[in-house]
Amino acid sequence: MNKKVYSTSKLALTFIGCIVFMMGQFNASAQVQGPNYGLSTIVKTGQASTWQNASSACVADNRYASVSLGSGSASDTMEIDNFHFNVPANAQIEGITITINKGAYGEGITDNMIKLTYNGAICGSNHAIMDEWPANVQNFTYGGNDDQWGINLTPEVINSYSFGIAFSVSNSAFSTNVGKANIDYVNISVTYKTGHDNMAYTFNTSSK
Numbered sequence: 612m613n614k615k616v617y618s619t620s621k622l623a624l625t626f627i628g629c630i631v632f633m634m635g636q637f638n639a640s641a642q643v644q645g646p647n648y649g650l651s652t653i654v655k656t657g658q659a660s661t662w663q664n665a666s667s668a669c670v671a672d673n674r675y676a677s678v679s680l681g682s683g684s685a686s687d688t689m690e691i692d693n694f695h696f697n698v699p700a701n702a703q704i705e706g707i708t709i710t711i712n713k714g715a716y717g718e719g720i721t722d723n724m725i726k727l728t729y730n731g732a733i734c735g736s737n738h739a740i741m742d743e744w745p746a747n748v749q750n751f752t753y754g755g756n757d758d759q760w761g762i763n764l765t766p767e768v769i770n771s772y773s774f775g776i777a778f779s780v781s782n783s784a785f786s787t788n789v790g791k792a793n794i795d796y797v798n799i800s801v802t803y804k805t806g807h808d809n810m811a812y813t814f815n816t817s818s819k
Contacts, residue, residue, distance in 0.1 A: 640804075641705055641756060641802050641803065641804050642802070642803055642804065642805070643756070643800055643801065643802050643803075644696055644697070644698060644800065644801045644803075645694075645696070645708075645798065645799055645800030645801055646708075646710060646798035646799060646800045647694045647695060647696060647798060647799055647800070648669055648670060648671075648694070648796065648797070648798050649668075649669050649691035649692055649693055649694050649775055649776075649797065649799075650669060650692075650693040650694075650695065651669075651691070651692050651693040651772075651775075652665040652666050652668065652669060652676075652689060652690065652691050653665075653689070653690045653692075654687050654688070654689050654690075655687055655688045655689075655690065656687050657687060657688075658684070658685055658686055658687045658779075659681075659684060660678050660679060660680045660681070660684055660685070660686045660687065661678065661686070661687045662676055662677070662678045662686065662687060662689050663676070663677050663678065664676050664677065665689055667794075667795070668689070668691060668794045668795070668796060668797050669691060669796070669797075670796060671712065671795060671796040672795070672796075673795060674795070675748075675793040675794060675795055676689070676793070676794045677791055677792060677793045677794070678780065678791070678792050679789055679790070679791045680720065680780065680781065680782035680789065680790050680791070680792065681782065681789050682719070682782055682783070682784060682785075682788075682789075683782065683783070683784035684781065684782055685723050685779055685780070685781040685782075686723065686779045686780045686781070686792065687779065688724070688733070688777055688778070688779045689777070689778060689779070690728050690733075690775060690776070690777045691775050691776050691797055692728060692772060692773055692774060692775030692776075693772045693773075693775065694774060694775060694799050695772075696769045696770050696774070696799075696801055697770060698766040698769045698770055698801060698803055699766065699803075699805055700766050700767075701766075701805055701806060702766050702803040702804065702805050703803060703804045703805070703806065704759065704764040704765060704766070704769060704801065704802075704803050705756055705757055705759075705802040705803055705804060706754060706755050706756040706757045706758045706759060706801075706802045707727065707754045707758060707759065707760055707764065707799060707800070707801060707802075708752060708753070708754050708755055708756060708758075708799070708800040708801075708802070709725070709738075709752070709753040709754055709776055709797065709798070709799050709800075710750050710751070710752050710753075710797070710798050710799075710800075711725075711750070711751050711753070711778075711794060711796075711797050712748050712749065712750050712751075712794065712795040712796045712797075713744055713748055713749070713751060713792070713793065713794050713795070714744055714745055714746060714747050714748035714749060714793050715743070715744035715745070715746065715790055715791060715792050715793065716746070716790065716791040716793070717782075717788045717789065717790035717791060718743060718783075718788065718790065719743065719782045719783035719785065719788070719790050720743060720744045720780060720781075720782055720783075720790040720791075720792050721739075721740070721741050721742065721743055721744065721780065721781055721782075721783065722739035722740050722741070722778070722780060722781075723739060723778075723779040723780050723781040724737055724739055724777070724778060724779045725737065725738045725739045725740075725753055725776065725777075725778045726738070726760070726776070726777050726778075727760050727762065727774070727775070727776060727777070728773065728774065728775045728776060728777045729768050729771060729773055729774050729775075730771065730773045731773060733777045734762055735760035735761045735762045736760050736761035738753040738754060738760065739778075740753075743783075744780075744792060748793060748794075748795050756802035757802070766803075769801055775799075776797060776799065778797075780792045
C-alpha cells in the first residue's frame with residue numbers, strides 16, 4: 612500500500628532537530644534610583660575662602676552650606692559622598708543626574724567646578740555652568756539619564772561609599788562686591804538598565 616506524507620504547512624519544510632536561538636536583550640525601559648542624599652562631607656582647604664556648615668548640603672532643610680568670596684576668588688572644594696545606592700550588580704549604568712539647590716547673595720557668583728568623585732579621586736568631565744547664581748535658591752540640574760560624565764560607570768562604582776560629587780564656586784573678577792554662595796542640598800539619581808543571559812531552545816519539528 613502506498614503511503615502519503617502530508618506537510619503541516621504549505622509554506623514550511625520539515626526540519627529534524629531544528630535549533631532556535633533566542634537572544635536575551637536589555638529591558639526597553641530604564642530604571643532610576645534616587646534622588647539620594649549624601650551622608651558625608653569633606654572640604655579640601657587651600658583657598659582663602661572655605662565652606663561653612665558643609666554638612667547642611669546633605670539635607671533639604673533651608674539651612675545653607677555657604678562660602679563668602681571676594682572679587683576674582685574661588686572657593687575650597689567641597690566633596691559629598693556616601694549616597695548609599697544599591698544598583699544591581701548586572702546593571703548597565705545609563706546616566707547620572709545631580710540636582711543642586713543653590714542661590715547667592717550679591718552678583719558674580721558662578722560654578723567653578725562640578726565633577727564626580729570615586730575612591731578619593733575627583734574624576735570625569737566638568738559640568739560647571741557659567742551662568743550667575745540667582746538671588747533666591749533654586750534647583751539646577753546637571754547631567755541626565757544618558758550622561759555618564761565622561762567615565763566608565765559601573766554598579767561597583769555607584770554603590771561605593773566613596774562615590775559622590777565634588778564642587779567649588781567662584782566670584783567674577785569684574786564683581787565689585789563680596790559675594791556669598793548658598794547651597795541648601797545636593798542629591799543624585801542614577802539611571803540604569805538590567806539584562807538577561809542569552810538563552811537557547813531546541814525544538815523537534817519533524818513529522819511522521
